[in-house]
Amino acid sequence: MEAEFSCGTVLISFGAVLGVASPVQILIMILFEMVFYKLNAWILLSIFSVSDIGGSMVIHAFGAYFGLAVARCLFKRGHIDNPAEGGEYHSDIFSLVGTVFLWIFWPSFNSMPGGDNDPGRYLAVMNTYLALCGACMMTYATSIWATPHRRITMEHVQNATLAGGVAMGSAASMPVTPFGALIIGAAAGVVSTCGYSFIKPALANAINLHDTCGIHNLHGMPAILGAIASVVVCAAGYHTSDFATGTEMANYQLAGLACTLGISLVGGTITGMIMNIPLWEQLELEEYFEDGKYWEMEVYQVPVEHEKQ
Numbered sequence: 001m002e003a004e005f006s007c008g009t010v011l012i013s014f015g016a017v018l019g020v021a022s023p024v025q026i027l028i029m030i031l032f033e034m035v036f037y038k039l040n041a042w043i044l045l046s047i048f049s050v051s052d053i054g055g056s057m058v059i060h061a062f063g064a065y066f067g068l069a070v071a072r073c074l075f076k077r078g079h080i081d082n083p084a085e086g087g088e089y090h091s092d093i094f095s096l097v098g099t100v101f102l103w104i105f106w107p108s109f110n111s112m113p114g115g116d117n118d119p120g121r122y123l124a125v126m127n128t129y130l131a132l133c134g135a136c137m138m139t140y141a142t143s144i145w146a147t148p149h150r151r152i153t154m155e156h157v158q159n160a161t162l163a164g165g166v167a168m169g170s171a172a173s174m175p176v177t178p179f180g181a182l183i184i185g186a187a188a189g190v191v192s193t194c195g196y197s198f199i200k201p202a203l204a205n206a207i208n209l210h211d212t213c214g215i216h217n218l219h220g221m222p223a224i225l226g227a228i229a230s231v232v233v234c235a236a237g238y239h240t241s242d243f244a245t246g247t248e249m250a251n252y253q254l255a256g257l258a259c260t261l262g263i264s265l266v267g268g269t270i271t272g273m274i275m276n277i278p279l280w281e282q283l284e285l286e287e288y289f290e291d292g293k294y295w296e297m298e299v300y301q302v303p304v305e306h307e308k309q
Helices: 002-017 023-047 056-073 089-111 119-146 154-167 177-207 215-235 246-275 304-308
Strands: none
Touching (some): 056 154, 056 215
């Protein structure tokens, strides 16, 4: 289980540098990220005793902001508007298969750390499904509003429909009530969709932050929303046996979020600077988002009769 969570963290960070980092640089990122990831997880779970059964802070927030810090360090002028970055319509449709699998199995992911007889495990399954439903409904509604010509965007459907599962990670085992789970998921769907439409291009223009797969929109902001939701629930009175009052637990939940953001950003910056050392293989600007450097590509041959014509 811990191996799966570790791989998930790396996979999230990989989405920020996809197409702009060489395989050697990615291997270096993985090696350093695991050290910072385990340090952050140890502080949050062993020292702060935060409630984060689905990993909103430990997995999603950490992986997202670590990857974004690395991406900022790897930035080169001119690669934000690269025409090779975009996907094709048939590949966008095919990728929905992955979205469906994630949507179905996200409750299992969020509830897995719970014990067999732990009531919080069953709460996590129910809350996650409801949050996913809320995110799915609001993704379609927000996509129509945020897109020119009032049409649904495939990028939003692929990603923002899953934001409810991310946002439900910290408070999944808490008694947020079905209504609360729907609200958390709906808010995550709105935030994630607006992130793809407005926040992602704004960050690219303002601070030269290039986020290939939009991990800030699917994992970063919904994870922060989920952590804040857990703080609100604890402040309302909920607490585990590790804490005397809900207010005390709420403070530790907030400290866990701050610790995650600090370690991920600092660790990602250090890792990005190491990846920029000329000793490692690096991609040139014209090689960004191109598969031909590492993969054998099928070359279309023009028929002879067409060539003569």
